Amino acid sequence: xxIPVDNKDFSEMKGKVPIHDSDLESLRHGNPIDETTGEVKxxxxxxxxxxxxxxxxxxxxxxxxxGYTVMGTICYSVMISxxxxxxxxxxxxxxxxxxxRFVNPALSFTMGWNYWYNWVIILPAELSAAAVLVGFWSxxxxxxxxxxxxxxxxxINFFGAGIYxxxxxxxx
Numbered sequence: 001x002x003i004p005v006d007n008k009d010f011s012e013m014k015g016k017v018p019i020h021d022s023d024l025e026s027l028r029h030g031n032p033i034d035e036t037t038g039e040v041k042x043x044x045x046x047x048x049x050x051x052x053x054x055x056x057x058x059x060x061x062x063x064x065x066x067g068y069t070v071m072g073t074i075c076y077s078v079m080i081s082x083x084x085x086x087x088x089x090x091x092x093x094x095x096x097x098x099x100x101r102f103v104n105p106a107l108s109f110t111m112g113w114n115y116w117y118n119w120v121i122i123l124p125a126e127l128s129a130a131a132v133l134v135g136f137w138s139x140x141x142x143x144x145x146x147x148x149x150x151x152x153x154x155x156i157n158f159f160g161a162g163i164y165x166x167x168x169x170x171x172x
Contacts, residue, residue: 123153 032041046054085098093100096115100108130149131142138145156167 123150127153 032043033039034041082095082098085102089098089101091097091101096108096112099111127146127149128142131145134140134145135142156164
């Protein structure tokens with residue numbers, strides 16, 4: 001099937017150049033043809049600003065906005081609820097003891113093990129990430145950086161919340 005483009009008939013190209021009927025449709029827009037190979041040249045039709053807005057729109061689209069809205073609402077609700085429970089009944093032991101007091105000891109037990117499991121998984125990942133990050137500026141073995149950050153983390157955790165707050169202030 002021949003499709004005229006700019007008063008030209010490209011049907012004779014079909015036998016010489018690997019071109020399909022669906023490609024012939026795109027020739028209607030007047031894309032130039034390479035004189036040496038006879039193939040249709042690609043024409044850039046998207047500008048840099050188009051590509052930038054497509055990428056930004058894909059990132060800040062409804063998924064991200066909806067995700068931030070849903071997760072923000074959940075986090076806000078949990079933090080307000082924790083604040084209300086701590087203001088009503090300030091007990092030592094944090095959120096795990098609050099679950100025991102307000103819900104069930106079984107939930108507290110489960111939360112305690114989940115909290116432990118979380119830190120068993122996250123701590124090595126964080127130590128490795130710190131070693132990789134410092135490795136960009138240093139040629140020291142990453143195991144040394146992992147050991148240093150692990151010792152600093154353990155020492156900070158041996159002290160109370162005041163030292164933890166000071167360490168967070170300094171490291172931030």
